[in-house]
Amino acid sequence: xxxxxxxxxxxxxxxxxxxxxxxxxxxxxxxxxxxxxxxxxxxxxxxxxxxxxxxxxxxxxxxxxxxxxxxxxxxxxxxxxxxxxxxxxxxxxxxxxxxxxxxxxxxxxxxxxxxxxxxxxxxxxxxx
Numbered sequence: 001x002x003x004x005x006x007x008x009x010x011x012x013x014x015x016x017x018x019x020x021x022x023x024x025x026x027x028x029x030x031x032x033x034x035x036x037x038x039x040x041x042x043x044x045x046x047x048x049x050x051x052x053x054x055x056x057x058x059x060x061x062x063x064x065x066x067x068x069x070x071x072x073x074x075x076x077x078x079x080x081x082x083x084x085x086x087x088x089x090x091x092x093x094x095x096x097x098x099x100x101x102x103x104x105x106x107x108x109x110x111x112x113x114x115x116x117x118x119x120x121x122x123x124x125x126x127x128x
Contacts, residue, residue: 062089
């Protein structure tokens with residue numbers, strides 16, 4: 001089995017190519033050695049569309065993504081579908097997106113955000 005550093009070396013060619021992508025879709029949790037969602041957003045300076053689909057993406061993942069989104073200047077569309085996010089994860093993402101002048105569309109589909117999550121999204125709408 002490859003260690004983390006060996007996995008990174010193996011995928012470094014692909015990571016450099018990913019920096020040129022405008023659209024990324026994650027339908028599963030990235031495996032060890034593969035670039036994760038937050039790292040993809042942080043290192044892909046031309047990324048315009050990001051789709052995350054699956055119950056594997058939860059509040060901890062969202063907080064990592066939020067830190068990357070706070071520095072992203074190109075993302076225009078974010079889709080979160082069937083994720084395991086609660087108010088905590090949504091709050092992190094929406095706070096980061098408040099500083100983004102380029103985001104045009106955020107789509108949230110097929111998961112229970114609850115009243116607290118709905119309040120977080122409503123706050124984003126009011127503040128932008």
